[in-house]
Amino acid sequence: MIGILLGVTGILLGTWLGFPTLAPVLVGLAMGVTVPMAARRAALAGVIAWGGVLLAATLRGDNIAGVSRTLGGAMGVPSWLLLIVTLLYPAILAASAAWLASLAASRFSPWSGGHATLSRGLPPT
Amino acid sequence: MRNTLLTVAALLGLALAWPGVRGIGPVPPLGQLLDPVNGAWGAARDDRNDRLEIRIPSLSAPVDVWYDRRDVPHIFASTEADAIRALGWVVARDRLFQMEAQWRAASGRLTEWAGTIALPSDQEMRRLGLPASAEEQDKALNTESRQRLILDAYADGVNAWIDRMRPSEWPLEYRLLGVRPARWSAINTMHLFARMGWTLAFGSSTERTRVEVAALVGDSAATALFPVHTPIVEPIQPNGQTAPRFEFTRLPPPGSPNGTARVLAGMLPDPPADDDGVRRSFASNNWAVAPGRTAAGKALLAGDPHLDMSLPSLWYEVHLVVPGVLDVYGVTIPGAPAVVIGFTRNVAWSFTNTGADVLDLYAESVDDDSNPRRYLVDGEWRELRVRTENYLGKRGETVGVDTLRFTHRGPLSRDGNGRWLSMRWTVLQPELSQTVFLDAARASNAREFLDSMAVGFGAPAQNMIVADTQGSIAIRSTGHFPIRPVWTVGSAIQDGTRSANDWEGYWPLDRYPQAFNPPQGFLASANQEPLDPKENAYLGIDTDFDPWRALRINRLLRADSAVTPETMVRWQTDPGSERANAFVPWFLNAATVVKRRGQASATLDSAMAQLTVWDRRYVPDDEHAVLFEAAMRQVTSRTWDELLAESGRRVATPSSATLLGLMHDSASVWWDDRRTTDIVEDRDAILSAALVAAHDSLVRRYGARSAGGWRWGTVGATRIMHLLGIPAFSEERIAVQGGPATLNPSSVGGHGPSWRMVVELGDSVRAWGTYPGGQSGNPASARYKDRIPLWREGRLDTLFAPRDTNGLAATLRVRLMPPKVSRQ
Numbered sequence: 012m013i014g015i016l017l018g019v020t021g022i023l024l025g026t027w028l029g030f031p032t033l034a035p036v037l038v039g040l041a042m043g044v045t046v047p048m049a050a051r052r053a054a055l056a057g058v059i060a061w062g063g064v065l066l067a068a069t070l071r072g073d074n075i076a077g078v079s080r081t082l083g084g085a086m087g088v089p090s091w092l093l094l095i096v097t098l099l100y101p102a103i104l105a106a107s108a109a110w111l112a113s114l115a116a117s118r119f120s121p122w123s124g125g126h127a128t129l130s131r132g133l134p135p136t
Numbered sequence: 137m138r139n140t141l142l143t144v145a146a147l148l149g150l151a152l153a154w155p156g157v158r159g160i161g162p163v164p165p166l167g168q169l170l171d172p173v174n175g176a177w178g179a180a181r182d183d184r185n186d187r188l189e190i191r192i193p194s195l196s197a198p199v200d201v202w203y204d205r206r207d208v209p210h211i212f213a214s215t216e217a218d219a220i221r222a223l224g225w226v227v228a229r230d231r232l233f234q235m236e237a238q239w240r241a242a243s244g245r246l247t248e249w250a251g252t253i254a255l256p257s258d259q260e261m262r263r264l265g266l267p268a269s270a271e272e273q274d275k276a277l278n279t280e281s282r283q284r285l286i287l288d289a290y291a292d293g294v295n296a297w298i299d300r301m302r303p304s305e306w307p308l309e310y311r312l313l314g315v316r317p318a319r320w321s322a323i324n325t326m327h328l329f330a331r332m333g334w335t336l337a338f339g340s341s342t343e344r345t346r347v348e349v350a351a352l353v354g355d356s357a358a359t360a361l362f363p364v365h366t367p368i369v370e371p372i373q374p375n376g377q378t379a380p381r382f383e384f385t386r387l388p389p390p391g392s393p394n395g396t397a398r399v400l401a402g403m404l405p406d407p408p409a410d411d412d413g414v415r416r417s418f419a420s421n422n423w424a425v426a427p428g429r430t431a432a433g434k435a436l437l438a439g440d441p442h443l444d445m446s447l448p449s450l451w452y453e454v455h456l457v458v459p460g461v462l463d464v465y466g467v468t469i470p471g472a473p474a475v476v477i478g479f480t481r482n483v484a485w486s487f488t489n490t491g492a493d494v495l496d497l498y499a500e501s502v503d504d505d506s507n508p509r510r511y512l513v514d515g516e517w518r519e520l521r522v523r524t525e526n527y528l529g530k531r532g533e534t535v536g537v538d539t540l541r542f543t544h545r546g547p548l549s550r551d552g553n554g555r556w557l558s559m560r561w562t563v564l565q566p567e568l569s570q571t572v573f574l575d576a577a578r579a580s581n582a583r584e585f586l587d588s589m590a591v592g593f594g595a596p597a598q599n600m601i602v603a604d605t606q607g608s609i610a611i612r613s614t615g616h617f618p619i620r621p622v623w624t625v626g627s628a629i630q631d632g633t634r635s636a637n638d639w640e641g642y643w644p645l646d647r648y649p650q651a652f653n654p655p656q657g658f659l660a661s662a663n664q665e666p667l668d669p670k671e672n673a674y675l676g677i678d679t680d681f682d683p684w685r686a687l688r689i690n691r692l693l694r695a696d697s698a699v700t701p702e703t704m705v706r707w708q709t710d711p712g713s714e715r716a717n718a719f720v721p722w723f724l725n726a727a728t729v730v731k732r733r734g735q736a737s738a739t740l741d742s743a744m745a746q747l748t749v750w751d752r753r754y755v756p757d758d759e760h761a762v763l764f765e766a767a768m769r770q771v772t773s774r775t776w777d778e779l780l781a782e783s784g785r786r787v788a789t790p791s792s793a794t795l796l797g798l799m800h801d802s803a804s805v806w807w808d809d810r811r812t813t814d815i816v817e818d819r820d821a822i823l824s825a826a827l828v829a830a831h832d833s834l835v836r837r838y839g840a841r842s843a844g845g846w847r848w849g850t851v852g853a854t855r856i857m858h859l860l861g862i863p864a865f866s867e868e869r870i871a872v873q874g875g876p877a878t879l880n881p882s883s884v885g886g887h888g889p890s891w892r893m894v895v896e897l898g899d900s901v902r903a904w905g906t907y908p909g910g911q912s913g914n915p916a917s918a919r920y921k922d923r924i925p926l927w928r929e930g931r932l933d934t935l936f937a938p939r940d941t942n943g944l945a946a947t948l949r950v951r952l953m954p955p956k957v958s959r960q
Contacts (some may be wrong), residue, residue: 026171026172031167031168031174031175033153036150036153061170061172064172064173073180074180074918075177075180077916077917078177078180078308078916081179081864081865081916082308082916083864084865085865100156100170104150104152107145107147107148110146111146111147111150114143
């Protein structure tokens, strides 16, 4: 849980600082080597981080549905798909980075037998 | 195996980072686009119900900006420069993308946004010399002058907004294009005015028309088909008549092709695709009524500029108040430091385009046909001014290079291996004061207003109508009209080797078409020929002007001696057509004659029956106007077959006024369709055949009339496209009341009434207005196109122009503050 919260915080901070693509990747990499079941949790952190911002904006009265409709129309996609893509974007980046990081960690771990990998929830290879 | 698949998937997922950061092709960087904190989702934010305090570095004192319920900012400042700073700020806040798109288009720098796809558009602007002209004006402006002060103040305001703008506040379009907003420079305003000149006064087709037509049917016929004066006389400057005058003359038969013209025509660039003779260029209406002809005994003015209808709208509504100096309400063009059309406590004004021929072409002799450096004038070689233009791409790379050459007349160009032509054009030497609108807004009466405009407004020439609270009405076609040597004709290409062929100056003010408080008690302009032909002045040729709307509005004005503001509003969308009134009887007569000849058909009977019952009004539920319009296209096509080039393209189309004149000559050889070799058609044969063909084509395209597909509201629906042409940001299929040649010609292309305004000038000034769009430039905002329904219905909002903030129910209050003074 703490890992996810830290992930959410990291993605939010990085996004706020203007690194919307780099932040999920870095957070995913970090989670990959430190958190069990990193890929799933990193994905969840991505969804919560960006989804939370959109939810907060909606609660504040921002016209999220209107933008979704307008921008979706401009890009030729349904408005709901734009929302889904927005949520999936950090999730996919973070999960991919986390998986690869955890895989690398298991291969190059100083501990024997892929201990690090197994301990983080990956199946033995 | 599962792990391998997952790893591959993860690698692919991570590869998403690339388009996320860099974008792919036209797709913008996804990360920046989808970012919920700083990205496109920021367009969802709405801070209208708020109070803001903003600091603008160059401000000298606090400025209050209060937005009313129609989102119109009322700016209360203590100096004119501060008011303009605030104007720059509010317009940038709502219309930043539009401002940048327009100055980029005007300065030929769209490639920096869109790459090579925008190169042709940029090349056109630069090759016409428009950006170069703006740069010269900018350099010539004294750094201490009031004009410079105002331009810089406006730029300060725009940049104050840009500098404090969070990335989440960037307009959506920047996200889609994957570009960043650029800062504003004073020269951008000059680019915008130059672009406006190109829009309203670029008419190089006059010379081309005459040459190409002469190449086909000889000089005599060309002159008759495209006369210097329109045969329907209802001029802007009243001529004492109580009805229009028709001066139709018999057209001479087609003559032998002019060999010289044929050679020259082959050297000219291809013109844009010709239409069916219905004027599609920018048009406008304005009229004013003296107190003696209004119900309330107060002067009335209606303004209705017909321009390109776009989203965001061309116009932005605003109110500027500087106590004791300025109190002006109306519409500004984003990028212009002034209210362009509007009213004050003393006067109200509006413009229509004069459409005068202010561009001449000169055939030049150059020293080297492939790479000219000098040109010949009066037997001596003169150096060409050479300028290299670099076109940059999105990442600063060069995507094109042009070498531009200029004679003393203007830019030199040619098409392919054609002849070198230089161009003299008033728009390139506009002598436009950047403060002319601000100066005129200080006028206390109609004459002062027009005199002020005459001093500072050179191009594009406008028919400026004005009314004042003292009961005066006036109109003047204001701008530079060339004085040409008596032996030259404005519609012909001149010999550039003789300096004697150059313009000798511009018309003096007393020659301008104008009228002050005419006995008839009203004034009207609708792009008709400004002067009665008896004045013997050249301002353009017949096709440069449009008589139909002028006929209509003058008919309405003559018939009503107790005009009210409500009447003025209703007239702005009057569905009646003088063009239909003129032509329909000829169709009906022709059908009767042909039936008498025993050539009746069921289709002709049906078409005839429909035109007979038509009330000639273009209302959305009407099902007959579409038949008339199709029949007019057919007549045009079948009659002017002599003007078809070998390629099958019609090189030019005489005006519908000329066509009407031809109606009086039933056996003219022009009626014969040379493509039908076995028969010689007369007028009635052509008209009835056109009617049948029109009926058949409509049935093929829309089905039988009874199926409901002929409704004018459907067929004649208009559209208002976004500047980038994005359908999701546009409004399409808008059923309007009005059609070609009516006072509301919205259904013709994407042009139409861009700002409707009616003002009553009495002890107090009352005004009404609207435009097809909304104050916000944000496509996701509720204020982006909220005015379109009202505009479509032909109704206007009441315009509220308070003297101060008292009584102003603001939805947003912004206080713009000067920088803090640090304490010693």
